[in-house]
Amino acid sequence: MSINPVSKAEMNQSIEVRNITFAYEGEKGSVLAVDNVSFAVTDSEFLCILGPSGCGKTTILNMLAGFLRPTKGEILISGKPVVGGGQDRGVVFQDFAQLFPWRTARRNVEFGLEMHGVSEAERRETASRFLRLVKLDKFADSFPHQLSGGMQQRVAIARALAYNPAVLLMDEPFAALDAMTRDEMQKQLIEVWQETKKTVVYVTHNVAEAVYLADQILVLAAHPGTVKAQLRLDLPRPRDVLSAEFVAAQRELLGHLQH
Ligand SMILES: Nc1ncnc2c1ncn2[C@@H]1O[C@H](COP(=O)(O)OP(=O)(O)O)[C@@H](O)[C@H]1O
Numbered sequence: 001m002s003i004n005p006v007s008k009a010e011m012n013q014s015i016e017v018r019n020i021t022f023a024y025e026g027e028k029g030s031v032l033a034v035d036n037v038s039f040a041v042t043d044s045e046f047l048c049i050l051g052p053s054g055c056g057k058t059t060i061l062n063m064l065a066g067f068l069r070p071t072k073g074e075i076l077i078s079g080k081p082v083v084g085g086g087q088d089r090g091v092v093f094q095d096f097a098q099l100f101p102w103r104t105a106r107r108n109v110e111f112g113l114e115m116h117g118v119s120e121a122e123r124r125e126t127a128s129r130f131l132r133l134v135k136l137d138k139f140a141d142s143f144p145h146q147l148s149g150g151m152q153q154r155v156a157i158a159r160a161l162a163y164n165p166a167v168l169l170m171d172e173p174f175a176a177l178d179a180m181t182r183d184e185m186q187k188q189l190i191e192v193w194q195e196t197k198k199t200v201v202y203v204t205h206n207v208a209e210a211v212y213l214a215d216q217i218l219v220l221a222a223h224p225g226t227v228k229a230q231l232r233l234d235l236p237r238p239r240d241v242l243s244a245e246f247v248a249a250q251r252e253l254l255g256h257l258q259h
């Protein structure tokens, strides 16, 4: 069996989420989007948050990023409570428009470093290194509109990694790409993750994507968003999407989503 429950006492926690709840306050009253969600991610682990549209995935990611503050509960990153955004977290969104259109790929990657007064020489060197890591060194001087969607998302990943965050937060980063490009992006992301050893929280509604990427999977139910299952996936990497174990893991995960 390659899918197992997550045990309670796991060590070296990079992220600890304790009983978070989030309610959006609107004109028609409050909408409970996330209800009493808890999980932990160990150092260098790849966690996928999987669930249908509207189950609170983006809301959870925005709380981890510090863009939203939980209505109840708390989030610790490397043992410290999250109170707003911070350099310990890099964020990549679904939308290609997250890049600055007036900046080249290199200057997009340099942005966070520039904000923190890193010297030009060091910025350039760091940007080159991360553009090489996402296989875009030849496109350093291209503007976002000159790049494909997949390339733009790779620039966004390089930008998020450039200031060396402990945690990489990704919200359906490849959902708007065609299937072939998406498969290639997933493969490259795993290579980047293995090389940088970041802790990753990756939001998706796609079962196959979660089985391809994750060490741990948090399965959510919608309205309000609650944890349905918390699973550990022990399939060897690189994962073969055509293998019997891969297909079996997908089937089992689908069962957890539907029940
Ligand atoms: N700004 C908002 N105001 C009110 N309700 C919202 C807002 N954003 C999201 N919601 C509601 O919160 C729930 C969770 O949304 P979201 O976190 O975006 O889910 P997901 O990313 O899983 O699709 C949904 O029911 C959604 O309608």
Ligand SMILES: [Mg+2]
Binding pocket: 057, 058, 059
């Ligand atoms: Mg979302």
